Amino acid sequence: MSATKKSTLVLVAERAGVSIASVSRVMNGLPASDAIVERVQKAADELGYVPDATARSLKAGKTQQIALAVADAGNPVYVAMMHEISRVVTKAGYRLILSSTGSEPGDQIDLLTNLNRGFADGLVMSPLKVTDELVARIQASRLPIVVIGSLPGDVEIDNVRADSVRGVGLAVEHLVEQGRQRIAFVNGPVDTVPGAARLGGYLRALDEQGLPHNADAQVNARDFTYKAGLKAVTKLLDRSTPDSIVCANDLLAIAAIKVITARGLRVPEDIALVGMDDTDLAELANPSITSVNLGSVKRAKTAAKLLLRRLEDPDAPVRREVIQPTLTIRESTSSPARPAVDPAANPAARQAAGETAPATPEPTRNQKREPLL
Amino acid sequence: MSATKKSTLVLVAERAGVSIASVSRVMNGLPASDAIVERVQKAADELGYVPDATARSLKAGKTQQIALAVADAGNPVYVAMMHEISRVVTKAGYRLILSSTGSEPGDQIDLLTNLNRGFADGLVMSPLKVTDELVARIQASRLPIVVIGSLPGDVEIDNVRADSVRGVGLAVEHLVEQGRQRIAFVNGPVDTVPGAARLGGYLRALDEQGLPHNADAQVNARDFTYKAGLKAVTKLLDRSTPDSIVCANDLLAIAAIKVITARGLRVPEDIALVGMDDTDLAELANPSITSVNLGSVKRAKTAAKLLLRRLEDPDAPVRREVIQPTLTIRESTSSPARPAVDPAANPAARQAAGETAPATPEPTRNQKREPLL
DNA sequence: GCAGAGCGTGTAAACGTTTACGAGAACGTT
């Protein structure tokens, strides 16, 4: 630890024989005579001077930092979103602060008061549960906040969400096209935003396909994890015999594969499987999992850009974006004969966007309409 | 965006009719008369005052922020480490800044100069490749840095590493105990720190077990990813017929499962499989993967604690820790009859620590000895 | 030769805290 003493503007100014203002100007590329520039450069180099970020922040009133709050940090979909946000904000010259909060709204509210300390210029958050108080606190925040995920009603908060209802619709339609009729649903907790939305989508899709609701074919895992998925799928198969399952995320789908194969059944021959989120896991699983791509990366990118936009224009109109889902078809719903695995080209994995017949009365293309749930 | 104007010490002081020093004292719980405390509390509450983090940082010379630099952000093992570090430093009152750098030493060096701007109080980094210049820059840094991963020779840098050599040894020993003789090795790039160490461990383990080296049984993936793994394993199986494979991480092992089953072979009956890192993926895979636990979470935790320790005592002696590996045995090396999957208790997954007969001449318990590679 | 413009540079204030210091009040001791 050869701690070379920290050098400041003053030290550089003394060594160069100029004022601190001149040093500052040179460091920031503001106009200065060649003679001064040269002397300051030299002195700064010799001292290894780099301007202090904290002092700069205090003066400027900007930290060049953005905070990211995710509730369920174990879920790969949030990891992917985090990376994307990191990419976008880094490119714009911001640092990313990771604030993994608990899943309860209280934790997020704590974070919001903390935010007022001004350690970041803005916040991207993806709350699992949304309460009125949380919404109120977000609106009352002095700093710009972008929310990933659905918000109730018409609150004026920059926000970008997935169309989960349509997403589950894509999954069910696809299964029906494959000739499946007894379509079960493994959900996470329904008191979460995604849980509620996905349940709504499932019921609506059944209606649209003219399929009956069957309480035995629905089960809610305690949370969106693999472990909870094992329990839930076991329970499901103990009480019903579906020919296919839609899982509310890829972790649950992987758990389903595990339970199904352990019972000597085959995927997709005996039970076809669709996951959601289209994370890396869906590709890695064996068999690979057909998954609803809810545009997580795109949502993350959009959210980051919305925040950057608001940072440079605080008075911009509130934007509320909806990202349309697509379906990535893989082995878990493909024809019985599994294709040989060739790393160069996996013919089973392709993007099937809104190609399937639209089942909703109104087209889902209008990104500006109100949240469906 | 109901931007309540930002309130400062001065405003609170005016409203309370006291000096700013008194406000500061009350906010920090320093001794003050009851009357003053009450008036300040009231004024602060009414104004919704929270002290500004930036100003505080400038005055204190501490940001209460710690930076984390990981090269390979896609690898689940780094995600797990990140979460652990986040946990530890958050509990200690620090915020975590995520700096995903590229894998090249140049990127990390950029980060180091940036660090000198003082946006964080310290850094935890896990470089994939280590050059002399990088080491020099780390040593010259004004801020404390803890390195996760092996460093050359005896450089005086706080550091915590895994004993990869022993780790691969555990894997090979286990396979031999299961009666496997033709043990192949799927590695990542050997010009990386972990790649080099794991190759060394493999060769050494073969020697210790009296098994022949066989160039056809070794293959290096282009990087430590699933995709590269598919290619590498395909190549391996095209030119040799191992009865077991050690994979340098879990992603490569999952790729191996895919390729093996696609060829109509079974895991573990035809080819047994051992992964490394013991990430969630090993548990999720089907069959689940026996994996060498290189103590990633413990390494992360130790690194974070080392940094916190140095932050409070800059003159503490340099510490260089080695975390001992363990082996988590799962289905991919278990007896042919796969156990039924019961979420409540998975009998195949258990921790097998150093229980296997030690094969190294010297016991591996001494954590202070020089790096093996 | 001088007013005005234009440029380069320095002085000093400001960002919002923390804290050393000193002034005064309150209290106890002789």
Added chain:
DNA sequence: AACGTTCTCGTAAACGTTTACACGCTCTGC
């Protein structure tokens, strides 16, 4: 009643920048 001690509180300086302002110089144009 005088003195020392302790306690409370306010004044002001400091952290390392950026930048408004003013000053002095050179240059142009009459």
